[in-house]
Amino acid sequence: MLHFNNSLFGGRFQSVLGIMSKGVNLRELSNRLNLSQTTVSRALNGYPEVSAETRKRVAEMADELGYAPNSQARRLATGRSMAIGHVIPRSIHEMMNPIFLEFIAGAGETYSKHGYDMIISVVEDDHEEDAYRQIATRKKADGVIVHGPAADEHRHRLLKEINLPFVVHGRIPGAESETTWVDMNNRRAFERATNLLLDLGHQRISLLNGLEHMDFARRRRKGFEDALAARGLAADNAIMRSSDMTEPFGCDNAMEMLKSDNPPTAFLVSSMISAIGVARAIGQCGLETGKDVSIITHDDALSFLPNSGEVPIFTCTRSSVRYAGQRAAELLLDIIASPQREPSSLHLDAELIIGQSTGPVPGR
Amino acid sequence: MLHFNNSLFGGRFQSVLGIMSKGVNLRELSNRLNLSQTTVSRALNGYPEVSAETRKRVAEMADELGYAPNSQARRLATGRSMAIGHVIPRSIHEMMNPIFLEFIAGAGETYSKHGYDMIISVVEDDHEEDAYRQIATRKKADGVIVHGPAADEHRHRLLKEINLPFVVHGRIPGAESETTWVDMNNRRAFERATNLLLDLGHQRISLLNGLEHMDFARRRRKGFEDALAARGLAADNAIMRSSDMTEPFGCDNAMEMLKSDNPPTAFLVSSMISAIGVARAIGQCGLETGKDVSIITHDDALSFLPNSGEVPIFTCTRSSVRYAGQRAAELLLDIIASPQREPSSLHLDAELIIGQSTGPVPGR
DNA sequence: TTGAAAGCGATACCAT
DNA sequence: ATGGTATCGCTTTCAA
Numbered sequence: 001m002l003h004f005n006n007s008l009f010g011g012r013f014q015s016v017l018g019i020m021s022k023g024v025n026l027r028e029l030s031n032r033l034n035l036s037q038t039t040v041s042r043a044l045n046g047y048p049e050v051s052a053e054t055r056k057r058v059a060e061m062a063d064e065l066g067y068a069p070n071s072q073a074r075r076l077a078t079g080r081s082m083a084i085g086h087v088i089p090r091s092i093h094e095m096m097n098p099i100f101l102e103f104i105a106g107a108g109e110t111y112s113k114h115g116y117d118m119i120i121s122v123v124e125d126d127h128e129e130d131a132y133r134q135i136a137t138r139k140k141a142d143g144v145i146v147h148g149p150a151a152d153e154h155r156h157r158l159l160k161e162i163n164l165p166f167v168v169h170g171r172i173p174g175a176e177s178e179t180t181w182v183d184m185n186n187r188r189a190f191e192r193a194t195n196l197l198l199d200l201g202h203q204r205i206s207l208l209n210g211l212e213h214m215d216f217a218r219r220r221r222k223g224f225e226d227a228l229a230a231r232g233l234a235a236d237n238a239i240m241r242s243s244d245m246t247e248p249f250g251c252d253n254a255m256e257m258l259k260s261d262n263p264p265t266a267f268l269v270s271s272m273i274s275a276i277g278v279a280r281a282i283g284q285c286g287l288e289t290g291k292d293v294s295i296i297t298h299d300d301a302l303s304f305l306p307n308s309g310e311v312p313i314f315t316c317t318r319s320s321v322r323y324a325g326q327r328a329a330e331l332l333l334d335i336i337a338s339p340q341r342e343p344s345s346l347h348l349d350a351e352l353i354i355g356q357s358t359g360p361v362p363g364r
Numbered sequence: 365m366l367h368f369n370n371s372l373f374g375g376r377f378q379s380v381l382g383i384m385s386k387g388v389n390l391r392e393l394s395n396r397l398n399l400s401q402t403t404v405s406r407a408l409n410g411y412p413e414v415s416a417e418t419r420k421r422v423a424e425m426a427d428e429l430g431y432a433p434n435s436q437a438r439r440l441a442t443g444r445s446m447a448i449g450h451v452i453p454r455s456i457h458e459m460m461n462p463i464f465l466e467f468i469a470g471a472g473e474t475y476s477k478h479g480y481d482m483i484i485s486v487v488e489d490d491h492e493e494d495a496y497r498q499i500a501t502r503k504k505a506d507g508v509i510v511h512g513p514a515a516d517e518h519r520h521r522l523l524k525e526i527n528l529p530f531v532v533h534g535r536i537p538g539a540e541s542e543t544t545w546v547d548m549n550n551r552r553a554f555e556r557a558t559n560l561l562l563d564l565g566h567q568r569i570s571l572l573n574g575l576e577h578m579d580f581a582r583r584r585r586k587g588f589e590d591a592l593a594a595r596g597l598a599a600d601n602a603i604m605r606s607s608d609m610t611e612p613f614g615c616d617n618a619m620e621m622l623k624s625d626n627p628p629t630a631f632l633v634s635s636m637i638s639a640i641g642v643a644r645a646i647g648q649c650g651l652e653t654g655k656d657v658s659i660i661t662h663d664d665a666l667s668f669l670p671n672s673g674e675v676p677i678f679t680c681t682r683s684s685v686r687y688a689g690q691r692a693a694e695l696l697l698d699i700i701a702s703p704q705r706e707p708s709s710l711h712l713d714a715e716l717i718i719g720q721s722t723g724p725v726p727g728r
Numbered sequence: 729t730t731g732a733a734a735g736c737g738a739t740a741c742c743a744t
Numbered sequence: 745a746t747g748g749t750a751t752c753g754c755t756t757t758c759a760a
Contacts, residue, residue: 023501025753036731041755049729068501072439073753076736081436083483088472098668101465108452108486117504119447120482122472137387137432140481246668247640248677273668276611276640283647304462304610304637313612389737400747405739413745437737440752 024065033061044069075139083117084332085141089128092148098273099300099321100147103169106325107145114333116142129158136162143332145169149215165339167332169324170216180335180343182328186216189317189350190223190268193296196315196352197266198231201361202294206239206257206264208250208274217242217270220298224268239264250277251284258285258293265361266294272305275314279357295357298350312355319350388429397425408433439503447481448696449505453492462637463664463685464511467533470689471509478697480506493522500526507696509533513579529703531696533688534579544699544707546692550580553681553714554587554632557660560679560716561630562595565725566658570603570621570628572614572638581606584634584662603628614641615648622649622657629725630658636669639678643721659721662714676719683714 030040035058043050043058050058061067075081086104104118111118119141123131132155135141143165146155153172156179159165168181197205207224210217221242225235239257243249250269257263258281269275275297282289289295299307299316307314327346335341394404399422407414407422414422425431439445450468468482475482483505487495496519499505507529510519517536520543523529532545561569571588574581585606589599603621607613614633621627622645633639639661646653653659663671663680671678691710699705 023503027753037754038732038756039730042730045755051729054729066497066501068498070440070753071502071504072436072445073736074755075436076434076440076738077753077755079736079755088469098462098465101462104484105452105486108484112486118484118486120468120472120484122469122476122482133430134432137430138435139387140435244668246670248670248673276644280640280643280647283644304608306610306612309612390739391737401738402740402748403746406746409739415745418745434737437752438739440754441737441739443739443752 024067025070026067029058029062029065029067032065033058079139081139081142082115083119083141084111084329085135085144086118086120086147087128087131087135087144088120088122088147089125090123091125098302098304099271102300102302102321103147103325103328106320106322106327107329108325110326110329110333116333128155132158132164133162136164142336143167145328145332146172149173151213151215151218153215165332165335167328167335169328170214173215173218176345178343180331180345182324182331182346182348183216184319184324184348184350186219186350187223187226189298189319189352190220191227192223192352193268193317194224194227196358197268197294197296198227198233200266200294200358202264202266203233203361204236204239204262204264205266205268206254207235207241208253208267208269208278209240209242210245210270212242220270238262245271245274247273247277247280250274250279251281252277254278254281255284258282258287264293266296266358269295269297272297272299272302272307272314272316275357276305290357290359292362294359294361297357299353307355312353313357315355315358316353317350318353319348324348388431389434390431393422393426393429393431396429397422443503445503445506446479447483447505448475448693449499449508450482450484450511451492451495451499451508452484452486452511453489454487455489462666462668463635466664466666466685467511467689467692470684470686470691471693472689474690474693474697480697492519496522496528497526500528506700507531509692509696510536513537515577515579515582517579529696529699531692531699533692535583537579537582540709542707544695544709546688546695546710546712547580548683548688548712548714550583550714551587551590553662553683553716554584555591556587556716557632557662557681558588558591560722561632561658561660562591562597564630564658564722566628566630567597567725568600568603568626568628569630569632570618571599571605572617572631572633572642573604573606574609574634576606581634588632602626609635609638611637611641611644614638614643615645616641618642618645619648622646622651628657630660630722633659633661636661636663636666636671636678636680639721640669654721654723656726658723658725661721663717671719676717677721679719679722680717681714682717683712688712 026037026040030037040058043055044062108118121131146166146168149168149170149172151173156172156175168179171181171183172179209221212218228235241253254267267278269278275295278295279289282293287293296315299318301318301320307316390401390404394401404422407419472482485495510530510532513532513534513536515537520536520539532543535545535547536543573585576582592599605617618631631642633642639659642659643653646657651657660679663682665682665684671680
């Protein structure tokens with residue numbers, strides 16, 4: 001996975017004077033230049049009042065001595081920590097979610113593009129509030145991303161209280177207009193998916209959802225139920241499940257239902273990982289996915305679970321979490337740059353993509 | 365996934381004087397106490413020469429005012445950044461690896477336990493060297509973890525050059541004794557797995573390996589080949605593959621091989637994710653995993669892919685990456701605390717666990 | 729266009 | 745046991 005340009009890594013490192021590793025500071029640099037620290041600082045930070053010639057001299061010497069400003073000092077002086085925090089409570093990190101990783105990857109790209117650091121705090125559940133407070137009082141980060149809002153969410157209140165800028169990945173029910181968030185249209189995605197199944201003649205559809213104390217899962221369920229209701233159908237609790245989205249969650253539940261008296265002819269699943277489990281169960285029952293039993297899954301476009309190709313394996317509602325991460329980070333940096341601005345959120349639509357896992361209901 | 369204790373989050377936040385959010389600093393705190401900053405600092409940091417009574421007063425007032433030291437200032441004063449860096453080049457983060465996430469989760473636990481921050485830098489490939497240099501010169505972190513060492517690895521040279529403490533997750537061939545690392549015994553794990561298959565009568569075994577410019581993948585291949593050689597067998601390149609360990613990688617290759625003239629009777633796979641793909645292929649060919657075709661996979665004990673239960677789905681070599689993360693972090697903190705110490709590494713053994721995916725070769 | 733000097737908020741040495 | 749003061753390395757106001 002790691003490739004190196006040999007011209008960079010293979011050769012000897014340019015330590016002509018052993019200076020590169022010494023760590024020159026601003027004072028030494030300005031001494032060498034017979035300039036004040038002020039001027040050097042200005043030159044390096046692109047202030048306009050520096051003469052072109054001076055700026056050039058400074059840049060060259062800085063380069064030669066391998067100068068880079070000490071971030072702690074700069075942060076102390078400017079009062080900005082140039083870092084964004086992500087707090088992961090144990091309850092979320094125990095079932096360490098690949099979706100989180102993909103989001104982080106996206107956000108991280110944005111951060112480094114803007115010179116920000118990403119700091120991740122893994123904390124015990126009962127220290128989460130503490131973690132946020134410490135980020136604020138100790139000035140560890142200029143803002144945070146709130147992950148996985150619950151249906152009954154409170155973190156935004158704390159964050160407003162302690163005046164820590166934040167962006168929510170997902171939405172906080174009842175606080176949509178007073179917070180900045182990036183979310184996909186979960187309800188609509190699952191409504192569309194359900195309609196597709198209904199159009200294919202499926203009437204008995206199982207919902208394998210994420211944990212329904214989470215906002216996103218509630219919305220998905222709503223979309224599912226809305227679509228059924230629109231055709232005068234009711235959801236059957238006997239074939240609806242809600243859990244962490246693991247592979248066995250999909251397999252075990254699908255297996256159980258398929259063996260029951262009144263098995264579903266289709267599954268609507270909240271995650272590719274569980275969908276893979278469902279497919280396994282279908283196979284183990286001697287049935288064929290997309291023919292005997294249909295599956296639609298949400299696809300977060302995780303890089304290690306590609307579901308693309310001409311005809312994707314799974315029919316899916318797709319929305320890139322990585323992209324969401326990039327955009328959420330951008331919004332947060334905006335807020336930090338101009339705190340007075342009105343909250344502006346981003347509602348992403350999922351694509352409904354036809355793959356190999358759906359077909360008309362058998363015997364139709 | 366997120367549970368909150370309502371007594372913490374549900375109620376109103378204690379902003380009795382609006383002070384909590386103000387951010388008191390050391391000077392204000394010491395003024396309020398009629399003590400010098402020196403004494404207050406000492407009291408808070410547990411220095412012995414402070415009277416018990418003073419210490420108590422200080423602690424109480426600090427608590428009341430919600431004082432917490434500004435980390436930037438402290439870092440500047442102490443010269444320690446109290447942070448560990450993880451650099452992720454794009455080549456690794458494009459195929460964003462869940463294994464990385466799990467490792468991070470483990471390391472993160474250790475960091476917060478010791479008051480360290482974890483900072484993650486997502487960088488373009490050709491900026492990786494730069495990223496490390498900047499961490500060193502700008503003093504962004506006190507040390508770094510090196511992820512995914514290649515067979516032809518150079519980062520350790522750079523890190524020694526710039527004097528940045530580090531621990532390797534995995535091993536750097538040829539530098540085992542001069543670096544501190546945490547790795548599992550890849551060669552032995554795959555040797556044992558292969559032996560198990562051979563004992564079951566399998567002679568035609570396919571290897572679906574990770575990218576073989578990575579050290580871990582080479583070692584696994586070695587283990588595989590060693591085991592075959594010990595019984596006078598040779599590996600057949602026609603049924604060996606090496607790639608990013610995605611689900612389709614497993615499925616597509618297994619499918620192709622199973623349909624060939626001389627199909628393998630067993631698969632040795634480097635990752636659960638790909639193993640799931642293999643299982644899917646087997647199902648699609650109308651065969652049964654563990655009966656018609658056997659699979660042994662390496663299991664990194666990823667939380668969203670549990671492979672436990674009385675009889676796990678997959679027979680596997682298992683080693684917890686999360687644990688590796690914890691230990692690697694501990695070793696790094698040790699090094700930082702006492703830099704002169706000899707490098708001491710950790711070689712973890714994988715367990716070989718029998719699951720449902722293996723059985724005697726058919727027709728035996 | 730350049731520089732002197734005052735912060736930023738802690739720690740730590742040297743006195744007392 | 746407590747306090748004064750220099751220091752960490754940078755930014756930024758104010759002067760020149």
